[in-house]
Amino acid sequence: MTETVSTMTQARPAGLHLGRLFERIALLVVWVGLIAIFGALMPQSFLNWGNFSIIFASYAPAALLALAIIVPLTAGDYDLSVGATLTLSSALIGVLNVWHHLPIGLVLVLALAAGAVVGAVNALFIIFFRIPSLVVTLGTTSLMTGIVQWMTNSSTIGGIDNALVMAVVGGRLFGVPYAFYYAAAAVVVLGYVFDYTPLGRRLLFVGRGREVARLNGIAVDRVRFGALIASGVLAAAAGIVYAGVLGSADPYSGLNFLLPAFAAAFLGATTILPGRFNPWGAVVAVYFLATGITGLTMLGIPLWVTNVFNGGALILAVTISQLTRGREASDIG
Amino acid sequence: MTETVSTMTQARPAGLHLGRLFERIALLVVWVGLIAIFGALMPQSFLNWGNFSIIFASYAPAALLALAIIVPLTAGDYDLSVGATLTLSSALIGVLNVWHHLPIGLVLVLALAAGAVVGAVNALFIIFFRIPSLVVTLGTTSLMTGIVQWMTNSSTIGGIDNALVMAVVGGRLFGVPYAFYYAAAAVVVLGYVFDYTPLGRRLLFVGRGREVARLNGIAVDRVRFGALIASGVLAAAAGIVYAGVLGSADPYSGLNFLLPAFAAAFLGATTILPGRFNPWGAVVAVYFLATGITGLTMLGIPLWVTNVFNGGALILAVTISQLTRGREASDIG
């Protein structure tokens, strides 16, 4: 019982390493390729920093929303309510700031708190009553949609405090509006938490093996609870940035963000750290799709093509990622 | 070692039997209660057969869509693409019948075939490439949305052959337009398949334990494939009925039906056969929600309340169902 045969090389043929590396950066490569193509077609208007700075800023709410989704998704829960939470948050800002004249600082705190409350309500039903997360968040989506319509009288509320607008799209750093940096900060923080902290490991184990996590001393319910709250708060933050970008509160758009954000979360799980929902991947996916849509729009290509692009990119990327791993059952979804 | 201790009484206290029975009919009871309340408030306008016949007919597409969802859901796959398939089917009818003057009979066959193709494409990616169903159907939703916009130039197409309109809402039986009977026929057939055929058991086994089903000789892939095709065809049928009800093809509405249909599927899994997706339950849920919405709007209550009602009813019903079974982990979702 002394011999220890190393099967390492045997188990991981050299080709595999390259394949995996390729998979990690494939989406980035395709992104660069896309930029190159649009750049060649429109060297003036597409290939300039101004264009990218605007893509970065205007998709910041979408990026935050994709991040909001992957936190509970990693812990094994679906949160469909992030779209409605985004709307709720921006509607609250409109109603409280514009109609009730509350100071914007206070209003932002209240919006984030509302996001936390949504997360807590979801968590109550998901964790305490043990109802599937898909069902609960489908229900709260409908509930919040109704509440927002009631609050806003179903109308767009313009005239949000200029301080918010300035803080989101007024100021620029390297030509890029601040909005982007809020999303970037969220990615950095989440990326750090996911990869470099024990909390990130716990999240992952809770998502992949609840009972295992529990027996290893992880407070599973607390981790799931925290993930849902984080999701609510991030979605509310997305709502704040959205309100800041627009300078107004729109009671209907939130749900339009939902499916694309999920698509980005899944697409992001094919890159950087393939097979896992990861913040960097999610954000790369958001901006990859944004680049495609912007480029197509600038070329004046009809709108329906962007829908085809969105759907096609998702399916294609996941399929290719799947093929590099020999079609083994996927760990995501 | 001759004595045989029965574990029956031990495992199922008498109270449980009653509790289970109550659970099976709870939603029906609440439905009757709802009708009683609205009936008391509006004895003339609510409590008449005409009103119900209209509810029955106008929610027939929604009922078909809920049925489309539960087939793959029982087999363990999410089909988010049913909404887009509904739209695709009705858009095809509009384009082929109105613009290209194909006879309506042929067009209906083509619409159903398109639904089958959608199901087959979903199945290809889900089963052959082993991509999570949520991801695939999210992608095909976006793809189909684009294709529909291209086909229809994003415009509503009126003037669909009157024969279809007559066949769907023109003729009546017991005062109820035929539309309802198409949905009813689908429920009866599906109810029979689910409960009284080997195919129904195969579906259930595949959904509850894929590996086990395969170990026990079930052609799992074929069953899942069939379920996805069935879902596509049923969603296309919903699109046909929808086109018949409207007399026109609307390129946008499909997605709006998606979340309510999922809500009905989950709500339906709390009744008739609690803990399992079941056709009767799904349809009861659709008409329960329809009754609530109709009653509320007849009372002149603003529309936002119906969203709250939808979300609240879903969460409440599932929670109560969960409480009767002592909060054990749920089998649905």
Add this chain to the structure above:
Amino acid sequence: MSDVPSAIGRVAEPGAPRALPVLDVADIAKTFGGAKALRGVSFSVAPGEVHGLLGKNGSGKSTLVKILAGFHAPDHGGRLAFNGEMVDLPLKPGDFRRLGMSFVHQNLGLVPSLTVLENLRFAHLTTARSGYIDWRAERAAAREALGRFGLSIDTAERVDRLSPVERALLAIVRAFEEIRVACAATGKPGLVLLDEPTPFLPREGVEKLFGLIRSIAATGSSVIFISHDIDEVMTITDRITVLRDGALAGALETAKATHEEVVEMIVGRRIARLGTPGHQAAVAKPAFLRVSGVAGGALAATDLVVGKGEILGVTGLIGSGYEELPYLIFGARPCRAGALDFVDGAHVPLAAMSPKRALDLGLALLPGDRQGASGVDSLPIVDNMFLPDVDRFFRFGLLNRRAMVREAFALGTRYEVRPNDPAMKLSALSGGNAQKVLIARWMNRNPRLLLLDEPTQGVDVGTRVQIFAALRAAAAAGMSVLCASSDAEQLAEICDRVLIFARGRVCAEITGPDLTKDGIAEACYASIDLTGRTAPAAPALAS
């Protein structure tokens, strides 16, 4: 002995009977990714024969079984004949049923969230030609089948509400029922494949199973029996085929072989049976932990003391409650009452116990359900190894991944995990190697008390010996161990003391010279009389 009739035209192995074999396989190979699970296995099973299929963990037994179930497609080139009929590989789903095979799979192959009726009548419910299911008739058929085996289980109960024993029995009843129907239909001998059916069975269940096996063999049908329990294999089989690393290691006629020969063929080298060393002078160890009044599940208020550096075994008939003990002490399952008193004075009421608290107190638990409760298959070995310890690698605000991998590699080397690549997913390891990783996880923390539930279930003899040695060494260094197991042999080999449970209470204590496999088994059966009960706590098999 040469020209044995064989449908696939090869020379049969020595000792093979002359009749047309029920099952005859040749050159079956299976590659998973790059790993070869089977490398050209050939053997045959004669009518009426009980055939043992043995091998270390990962040697490919279950893979072979699953190929016969049509679950895995074997590599190209294998051949299969059943009752003389050549059958195309891979088998299509359900082919096995047409041929006349039935299975009890390693994990039983039941769907937990469905009912006893649905699971038991699986074959009929999913393949009935009539196109209409008559539920009344199905229920009657199910009751009759259960009745034939003397089982009384509510057919409407969900399988996940059954006890492990009931579940195992259900799977066994199903396999024997299916083979009965199949033989009646084909008029030819059938084949029942039992992949480690015994770990969950109480002794009398095993005996009843052996009775069934013999009766089915008497009708001319055959049985393939897989187990890591050599004594069981010696008792029931006629012949034995041994796999090693996916290849045929040899075949034996049971009657002509000894226990030691079988073990040697399995592991490929001689292993000294640990026997019963050191039990003669059971020196009382100083107490480390006093467990008082612990009650939960089937366990009534129970007191016991664990010594420092002691390996304490707990066992009993299934349903006697001993198997709950590790989970209750660890706070993994709700406790009705009880408290822990540590030698250092710490007093912990069990109602307030949680896994987190237990870990802080220096306890560790290795659950019996490896995949469901112990490790996460889809995550890397290194993360699984240090799951409770990640905080240790979190320095200066960063998780030190490099250090984790380095330490995991060292641990892997120490516990002979093969292959020792910490970045691989746990699922890439065989069951036994995965178990080594999980044991390493806990041993590495130097717990004061290690709680084990069936630590070597499904683990081959070679690996077992390794695990035992590691436990001994740790105990010698002062770690206490509480090991719940139904495996008397294992308890006899490693324990200093064994407590026998009956009806939720400790009813006997075995130490010193009595601490042998037979001694423990005897005590278990005596326990029935000791507590004066007339009925076992769990549904039993009527004779």
Add this chain to the structure above:
Amino acid sequence: DAAADGLAAAKEKLAKYAAKPVFVPPGEPFDAKACAAGKKMLSIPNSSANPFLKGIIDRMKKAGAEVGLEVTEWENQGQPSQWVQGVEFAIRDKYDIVDLISGIDPATIEPQVKAAKEAGVKVMTSHFYDPSDTQNPFVSSSLTIGFGEVGTVLANWAAVNTEGKANILVIKSDEVPPTKPLMEGLRSELAANCPNCKIVQEVNVGVTEWATKIQPSVQSAVQANPDIDVVIPIYDSMSQFVVPALRLTGKTGTVKVATFNGTPFVLDYIQQGLVDMDLGESLDWIAYATVDGHLRDLCGLGSPAALNVPFYIFDKANAAEAGTPAGYDQGYGDAYLSGFRTLWKLQ
């Protein structure tokens, strides 16, 4: 009496919209080619998925080409963040005009409108504000459209077609800004000209919920209030869900439907007897008027305050003029074509 006087007034006011539209020059003739030379305009529709708006932009491209103005569409799905991108794009690519068409409230994207103004890009709106609205301070000029006037036409039509006793169900979308002036026009005109008319119920449905909520709402309303005899879906795309509701409740023909926009499939509905009246505008006319108005602002000639595109009533009597199936520009005559060309000194 008051009722009869009101009815007479209503009839008289309606007559104007039943006559073939005539062209009224919005200002002095000017050298449009010189003005437009080398200039470009980015048109952002409320949503590219709206065929009505897409139709306007396609025709604006054609009209612009006649004078040399380059018109580009910013394709979008109705999401404000995409409008934001469009304005930013225009600033960067040095467009001269950003045209926000029909539904984009400049207040919704005020930061970008302000930035455009500062960058020297003129942001103009068309077919959005009612003359009674106050224009956003960062907007250069607006070609308003009389949504209030539309409301009055709908009110008068309802009064006249029920002999002054209309019981009206209104379907509206409050989140679309034009709804407000339209509803005000509708209410005040009813009050003025039809003392015995009343709005029985107003149902507010968000645009995204039209498909799921309008049909059941209309069904419920006409069942709960059987005396409803006119349904006014204020935007005619809503009528595809009103028509089936009336069909199912058996009210087709007895309950009248009056609406606004002139979308072709609704004009078809009129020919089929499913809808009674649609107040339409010619897309092509709108396109020429928009190009004309924006050029005037760009070249400092002073923009007209309104689009000056006439409304025209389609009903059973004249719906066939729009074609079978109906088109977007048919039935309005083509007086505007030579009118604008003359103004622009092209002929």
